[in-house]
Amino acid sequence: MKAISVYALLAGFFLGVALESVMPLGVHTALLFVLIACAIFLYRILLQKKVLAIDVKQKSPSNILTALFFLTLFIGAFGLGIFRTVLSTQVSASSVLDIHVGNPISITGVVDAEPDIRDKESRLILSAQGTRMLVTTGLYPRFAYGDKVTLIGTLQKPKAFDTDTGRQFDYPAYLAKDGIYYTLERPKITFISSGNGGALQTKLFAFKKSFIEKIAETIPEPYAPLLSGLLLGGKQSLGKELLDDFRRVGIIHIVVLSGYNITIVGEAIMKLFSFAPRAFGTSFGAGSIILFALMTGGGATVVRASIMALLAVLAGATGRTYDITRALFVAGFLMVLHTPSILIFDPSFQLSFMATLGLVTLSPLIKARLLWVTERFGLRDIVSATFATQIFVLPLLLYNTGQLSLVSLPINLLILPTIPATMLFGFIAGLVAFLGMYLALPFAGVAYALLWYQVALVTFVASFSFASVLVPTISFVGLVCIYIVLVLVARYVFVKSIPGNEFKDLVKEKTHPI
Numbered sequence: 001m002k003a004i005s006v007y008a009l010l011a012g013f014f015l016g017v018a019l020e021s022v023m024p025l026g027v028h029t030a031l032l033f034v035l036i037a038c039a040i041f042l043y044r045i046l047l048q049k050k051v052l053a054i055d056v057k058q059k060s061p062s063n064i065l066t067a068l069f070f071l072t073l074f075i076g077a078f079g080l081g082i083f084r085t086v087l088s089t090q091v092s093a094s095s096v097l098d099i100h101v102g103n104p105i106s107i108t109g110v111v112d113a114e115p116d117i118r119d120k121e122s123r124l125i126l127s128a129q130g131t132r133m134l135v136t137t138g139l140y141p142r143f144a145y146g147d148k149v150t151l152i153g154t155l156q157k158p159k160a161f162d163t164d165t166g167r168q169f170d171y172p173a174y175l176a177k178d179g180i181y182y183t184l185e186r187p188k189i190t191f192i193s194s195g196n197g198g199a200l201q202t203k204l205f206a207f208k209k210s211f212i213e214k215i216a217e218t219i220p221e222p223y224a225p226l227l228s229g230l231l232l233g234g235k236q237s238l239g240k241e242l243l244d245d246f247r248r249v250g251i252i253h254i255v256v257l258s259g260y261n262i263t264i265v266g267e268a269i270m271k272l273f274s275f276a277p278r279a280f281g282t283s284f285g286a287g288s289i290i291l292f293a294l295m296t297g298g299g300a301t302v303v304r305a306s307i308m309a310l311l312a313v314l315a316g317a318t319g320r321t322y323d324i325t326r327a328l329f330v331a332g333f334l335m336v337l338h339t340p341s342i343l344i345f346d347p348s349f350q351l352s353f354m355a356t357l358g359l360v361t362l363s364p365l366i367k368a369r370l371l372w373v374t375e376r377f378g379l380r381d382i383v384s385a386t387f388a389t390q391i392f393v394l395p396l397l398l399y400n401t402g403q404l405s406l407v408s409l410p411i412n413l414l415i416l417p418t419i420p421a422t423m424l425f426g427f428i429a430g431l432v433a434f435l436g437m438y439l440a441l442p443f444a445g446v447a448y449a450l451l452w453y454q455v456a457l458v459t460f461v462a463s464f465s466f467a468s469v470l471v472p473t474i475s476f477v478g479l480v481c482i483y484i485v486l487v488l489v490a491r492y493v494f495v496k497s498i499p500g501n502e503f504k505d506l507v508k509e510k511t512h513p514i
Helices: 002-022 027-048 061-093 171-176 199-218 223-232 240-248 259-272 278-295 300-318 324-338 347-361 363-367 376-400 408-432 437-462 476-495 500-510
Strands: 104-111 122-128 131-137 148-156 180-185 188-193 321-323 403-405 468-470 511-513
Touching (some): 002 061, 199 278, 347 363, 376 476, 408 437
């Protein structure tokens, strides 16, 4: 009952946010649905007290009361979802800089995010006059989080553009989810001062920068940027050609910090302090996860995985059962509540959510069908997790990119087992390098060998013309229909084909004490 109530609330809220994002309904519509929910709730109270006459021959009063209860939650949450999105849009749209669009402008602000250093340019996010703007500049001079600068250039609004696969990308909405509404291309930049950001985040970004530099001292290009992406979500460029190869073979998710990576970090932290008193271990574990999320930039994937990890730590401290599926939806709800636009306009959030949903719901069912796969080195878990995540994210990838990788599954099976060892030896190499580069070389050598294997395999397979193909454009309705078919097929193939007792055991695996 409680679980269904939570899902009714979340479903209504998500639907309200989604509809308001693509088809603005307005605050009056939101108020109307809230009033309808209140009316249904009052009717339910009267019905429960038997003030109204009902026909008990068709359905029992208890069933009607239950249905009205869930309907109240769903419609009320739907209205609140619309209202939250309207409120977010109104706050976001207010800016005093619109009159300067298309004209030269001189503006002073603070770099309030970690610079995105790419192959041939740097991208800065500047906070100024109550808004944010994306600044594209050269690789040098380098700027850092918290730098105060003055820009002179032509202010522009971001525009939608067509991707290489023929899809139109809503760039303005994508930037708007982060509060960015303007762009400046190659402005003249004058440095004023440093240290104007948050003290804690400044220190964390500084350590991250130093750590990545140590990795670059011990491991050559292009392997150092790949390791930085695995460990800390480092934004150093791998180069357009290599990035395209990673996309073609369907392994792009390892280049940046993904839910898979942060899961490894979360498990390591909890295991490291398992010997300590519960209060100490829980506090340190939770604090470490929060600092890790801040240091990596706090992107959608990191925040989602970090919230789940925190829920796991708190569940362990209280001794309560941890429902992974419910935790994922709660994590998604908190993120959408904070920034409603990510539900529709942030592919990273969408892919992270669907991948984790597939992992916790479908992976155990697939694992039960793969008894012929050995459990040595966790291979059966890797194979089932890879199948599950690929099934859940594939329709979304086709919808967003139109690129279908025909080699994604075997490539993931060949590369994912090497990722934990790569992260372990790479992390040790980066830390030891602070003491001396030669001391770090043995660990860096192992990490280098694993990274070389991954890059060599990706570039070799990507060279084949059949590695990926383009598919026709899929509408949003088509995407929903594909997921409905997937759920029905998965239910028939994996659920109905498993004996009752075995299926109950699998369900229990999803809800386990920490």
